[in-house]
Amino acid sequence: MSPSEKRCHATALQRASTSRRPPSPSNNPTVRLSSAGERSESGSDRLPPLSEVPPSEARDPPLPRLPSSLRAGGCSSCSPWSGVCCKSDRIAQILEILECLARGGVDFVLVGGAAAAAYGSTMVTQDVDVCAEMSHANLERLAETLAPYDPVHRMVRNPRPFTAGAARSESFRNLYLQTGLGQLDVLGEIRGIGSYGAVLDASVPLELEGFSIQILSLSKLIESKEAMSRPRDLENVAILRMIQDGTYEE
Numbered sequence: 001m002s003p004s005e006k007r008c009h010a011t012a013l014q015r016a017s018t019s020r021r022p023p024s025p026s027n028n029p030t031v032r033l034s035s036a037g038e039r040s041e042s043g044s045d046r047l048p049p050l051s052e053v054p055p056s057e058a059r060d061p062p063l064p065r066l067p068s069s070l071r072a073g074g075c076s077s078c079s080p081w082s083g084v085c086c087k088s089d090r091i092a093q094i095l096e097i098l099e100c101l102a103r104g105g106v107d108f109v110l111v112g113g114a115a116a117a118a119y120g121s122t123m124v125t126q127d128v129d130v131c132a133e134m135s136h137a138n139l140e141r142l143a144e145t146l147a148p149y150d151p152v153h154r155m156v157r158n159p160r161p162f163t164a165g166a167a168r169s170e171s172f173r174n175l176y177l178q179t180g181l182g183q184l185d186v187l188g189e190i191r192g193i194g195s196y197g198a199v200l201d202a203s204v205p206l207e208l209e210g211f212s213i214q215i216l217s218l219s220k221l222i223e224s225k226e227a228m229s230r231p232r233d234l235e236n237v238a239i240l241r242m243i244q245d246g247t248y249e250e
Contacts (some may be wrong), residue, residue, distance in 0.1 A: 045164035093182040095208065097128050100181065104145025108132040110215040111190055111224065113236070118206065119218050120248065121239045123232070131199040134188040139167035140176075142186065145244045149180035192227025193220055196228045218244055233240075 007043040035148045101108055107164055109120070112129025132138060141152070150161040155176045162177055175186040193202055193216070202215035218226065221242050225233040242248035 003216055004132045043201065045074060057138070080099050094128055097179075097181045097184055098208065099211050100145055100149075101142070101214050104141055105143050105195070106132065106145055107138050107200075108186070108213070109196070109199050110206065110213055111187070111199065111221065112185070116225075116236050117242060118215060119221070121236055123239065127185055127240070129185045129187060131187045131190050131193075131196055133196045134172055134186075134218050136168050140164050142175075143167040146177070146179055146184075148198055149179045151179045151184075154178040190216070190224045192224045 043194045052204065065168070069102070094117075098110065101241030107131075108130040110128075111131050112127075113121075113123065116123065117125055117166065132142065143162055143166070146162070147164070152159045153162055159178070162175065172186075173188050175184075177184045177186065190199050193199050199216060199220075200214065200219040201216055204217050206213050206215040222237055225237045239248060
């Protein structure tokens with residue numbers, strides 16, 4: 001993973017809010033986005049500059065921003081920098097699931113379509129994919145964290161609740177859940193990358209408003225989608241490569 005990519009942390013799913021979280025020290029610099037946004041001299045909205053980046057370093061890839069497929073039309077009081085609305089159902093669901101897992105102490109890395117959207121892909125995603133440590137302890141934390149949202153197994157003939165008891169007593173390779181926050185796919189490994197440990201090593205920090213998570217790096221996300229080789233994944237690969245090269249426009 002290149003130093004340039006490590007600095008290009010995906011911050012596009014940041015919640016629009018007036019509260020700010022003070023920067024925390026880290027060995028890896030993180031990028032944050034002001035909820036108030038900034039405007040260029042030409043008057044068009046632009047993203048704030050990268051922080052903590054030595055000027056002598058090579059030019060970073062373009063900072064990801066929220067694609068139009070995840071934008072809402074509504075609230076004028078929300079962030080003006082890209083028209084993101086805090087009332088967007090899709091954004092709110094993604095953020096709420098991620099915040100729920102983060103605050104519940106679940107060990108996971110954001111992957112899949114939501115990760116691609118964070119980097120700027122305009123392809124619509126209907127669920128949230130994460131790679132997680134599939135140990136009994138971590139899955140028990142997952143079940144307890146999701147309990148208020150009535151998680152049930154989906155993609156099975158007889159859907160049943162996902163409970164802490166089941167997490168303690170059963171072994172799972174993957175979990176496909178329907179929750180009150182939307183669909184959540186919890187994967188034990190990612191094709192082309194490996195198990196959770198390898199995915200974690202290939203991840204970078206994603207600073208959101210008030211919490212942080214890990215997201216699969218852009219280059220490894222491309223590798224994983226190439227390994228899947230489904231038409232939809234390959235279409236996303238083409239978009240992600242243009243984002244990586246700085247040539248993508250919505």
